Amino acid sequence: MPAPPEDAADTAPVPAPIVARHWYTRWLLRALAVLALALGIAGVFIPGLPTTVFILMAGWAAMRSSPRMHAWLWRHPLFGPMLQNWQAGGLVSRRAKRSATVMMAVCAAILWLTPTPVWVRWLACGCMACVLLWLWRRPEPA
Structure with missing residues (x-):
């Protein structure tokens, strides 16, 4: 029996990260990624707080600071499609x-x-x- 098809977010190739050179820059960008992710999650529940913008910021900062966090965001079932659509040409669902x-x-x-x-x-x-x-x-x- 063939395996069930996987979610598109699971199979999309993760773009190669562009990690910052200096350790202090990586830590600042990682902190920005975590803060933006937290604000993006809060935006799901709080009217007026944007979700998509903060997730895009988190993806940008994670790509430059933490390949592991970037890959997790890229493959996440909720956040991954937002990042992948934006990467594919600034698409918004x-x-x-x-x-x-x-x-x-x-x-x-x-x-x-x-x-x-x-x-x-x-x-x-x-x-x-x-x-x-x-x-x-x-x-x-x-």
Whole structure:
């Protein structure tokens, strides 16, 4: 009997890491990777905190500091597809676009319902609109 097909994230080749030369640079980048990963995980649960951006930062920092962490992120069932799509040409999935749109809409609604200065509301909503415009113009994976 043939083996069941593996997940695409498990079979995708991990790009060769470009490890920083100096030990202190590697440690700073590793700390950045761990912090960005923690913020990305928190972003799954906290409205307004982006997930994809922090995972991309974690992947970038891990690639330059820890080949083991980079390989783990690359093969992770949740984070791997984000990194692989971005590596394949800055692709962003429709699911990620929808999720970001919903979360930004929730944040905008909360912002307008709280007592904040009007200019803060307009500035924040304008920034979110610019990010959404950029995000929805990104190509999607096939």
